[in-house]
Amino acid sequence: MSGFVKYIFQAAVSGLQNQPIINVVLNVSISNITDDGCDKSTYTELKSLKVLNLGFNDMSDAVLSHLKGLINLESLNLDSCRIGDKGLVHLAGLVNLQSLNLSFTLITDGGLRHLAVKRIFALISQHL
Numbered sequence: 610m611s612g613f614v615k616y617i618f619q620a621a622v623s624g625l626q627n628q629p630i631i632n633v634v635l636n637v638s639i640s641n642i643t644d645d646g647c648d649k650s651t652y653t654e655l656k657s658l659k660v661l662n663l664g665f666n667d668m669s670d671a672v673l674s675h676l677k678g679l680i681n682l683e684s685l686n687l688d689s690c691r692i693g694d695k696g697l698v699h700l701a702g703l704v705n706l707q708s709l710n711l712s713f714t715l716i717t718d719g720g721l722r723h724l725a726v727k728r729i730f731a732l733i734s735q736h737l
Contacts, residue, residue: 634660638686642666655679664688664710670696677702684708694720 642663658679663672664686673696676682682703693715700706701724 634658634662636660636662638662638664638666638688642668644669644671656681658682660684662686663690666690668692673697673699676700679703681705686710687714689713691715693717694723697723700724 643666656679659681661676661679661682661684665688667690668687669691670693672690673692676685677699680703683705685700685703685706685708688710689712691714692711694717697716697720700709
């Protein structure tokens with residue numbers, strides 16, 4: 610991720626921190642975000658985030674460990690990211706998740722079974 614893109618991304622995230630739980634949306638798809646640009650501190654204070662679009666970025670399973678605290682998240686798009694089965698364990702705590710897009714990722718049937726066992730009950734829509 611270029612320094613400029615990383616700066617813009619982190620500025621956008623810091624502007625959302627501690628916002629009330631309304632419909633807070635962060636769309637950073639196709640933004641050249643990599644694992645290096647997404648550390649835990651980036652997402653720690655985004656408790657009010659409801660929609661997160663990270664699609665078409667060069668991110669791996671490592672990023673998903675930083676998302677597990679986003680307990681109000683209702684929609685997550687990881688389309689075309691390098692997400693595999695290992696990262697799915699971090700999504701199990703997203704109990705309000707209603708829409709999950711895992712299209713064109715490295716997820717296998719085994720990974721999907723793991724999600725089913727963890728029972729993400731609110732999940733209404735999934736794109737695989």
